[in-house]
Amino acid sequence: MQIGFAGLGNMGFAMAANLVKAGHEVLAWNRSKEPVARLVALGAKEAATPAEAAQAGIFVTMLADDASTRSILEEGGALAALKPGAVHVCMATVSVAFAQEMAGRHAEKGVGYIAAPVLGRVNVAEAGQLNILAAGEDALLDRVQPVFDVMGQKTWRFGAEPERAxxxxxxxxxxxxxxxxxxxxxxxxxxxxxxxxxxxxxxxxxxxxxxxxxxxxxxxxxxxxxxxxxxxxxxxxxxxxxxxxxxxxxxxxxxxxxxxxxxxxxxxxxxxxxxxxxxxxxxxxxxxxxx
Structure with a gap:
């Protein structure tokens, strides 16, 4: 499965590394290049821009907050680059209002949006034992469940509205x-x-x-x-x-x-x-x- 991944902080790197080790084709972007180089050494491919990472059918973001997520989606061109039928999985801890806005904007573009923040520290992420709190349409959640299964021990579903997660x-x-x-x-x-x-x-x-x-x-x-x-x-x-x-x-x-x-x-x-x-x-x- 091809997965775009943006945001390789301590948590994001551990999660993306597990996807690479599980055999997925990971197209990775990060603002600083050092973690990208480490992930490429494990078998990932580097994306030059967030928009390039978003070319994958499943696009995962794991950034610090609303502002950094909005930056790569808008200024970085990731939202515009998402293809019809793609799904964006936002795994960051963002505001309820931001999730509501993004769900609407993705729907207007004809692409899926899932909120899936996680519970667990870096060592838990490294072990692939996170608890994933997910919300979105069932068909979209089913589609990305194999991705969640690599990163977490359990996925907790909270309904169709992403902001619930x-x-x-x-x-x-x-x-x-x-x-x-x-x-x-x-x-x-x-x-x-x-x-x-x-x-x-x-x-x-x-x-x-x-x-x-x-x-x-x-x-x-x-x-x-x-x-x-x-x-x-x-x-x-x-x-x-x-x-x-x-x-x-x-x-x-x-x-x-x-x-x-x-x-x-x-x-x-x-x-x-x-x-x-x-x-x-x-x-x-x-x-x-x-x-």
Whole structure:
């Protein structure tokens, strides 16, 4: 199967590499050329422009946000280059409003549009074990399912409207950030009473909170392991902002999301935007006079 792929950041590269290893013909584009060269070394082909990558029947984008995705679709010519009957699979975490707009614009052009953001860090992507949150027409989803099967352990379908998948991803990231924020605040509180954070989190993540998100991020908090970032504070701030926008569209109050946005903004304002989400513990410690 020929697949165009645009966006070879840490996550995108791992996903595209798995497609190459599975025997698919991958036509890859990225703004910086180094990851393209690494992917070509695995057997991919380089696309000189986003428009060239979009010549494939299935075109996957995995970019940082609305603006970067819009840039390659419009200025990069990818949307115009999509052929009738092609399908664009947007796997980035973008806004609900952007997904709605893109679904309409693709339909006007006679091409398919699927939203399929993912759950999982880079190591999960490398293992082909992502959870893929997908929404779009059933026929289109069936067509790209073999692609999803290479990149993920399970595809979760949420209906025909693509923006539903983006709403689910934003809600999931809200829950993720919430879990880390509660650990960070609780750790700062017990530390103020002389309790070792390592002891507290060992107990918490072995009892009532014995779930992967608490265990993985709890260990990172204890070890102060914030680099390399699996999920940057700056990207988490972007996602919480998008979650608040989606909540406003649905008239669903999310008061804690506003608190999370301010705490993430605190970290970014202190020059910590490049650090892993576990660095929310630095924000909590700083506010408790321990940072």
């Amino acid at each position: 983006n709403a689910v991803k934003l809600a999931s990231n809200f829950m993720l950030v919430s879990a880390i924020e509660t650990m960070a605040e609780a750790s700062a509180m017990v530390a103020g009473h002389g309790v070792a954070v390592a002891d507290f989190l060992a107990m918490a993540t072995s009892t009532a909170f014995a779930a992967p998100v608490y265990k993985i991020y709890g260990e990172a908090i204890v070890q102060q392991r914030f680099e390399p970032a699996g999920f940057k504070l700056s990207l988490a701030l972007k996602d919480i902002r998008l979650a608040l926008e989606a909540a406003e569209l649905a008239r669903a109050p999310m008061p804690f999301a506003s608190t999370l946005k301010d705490n993430l903004l605190d970290g970014v304002a202190h020059g910590e935007g490049h650090l892993d989400l576990a660095a929310l513990s630095k924000v909590a410690a700083r506010r408790a006079g321990k940072g």
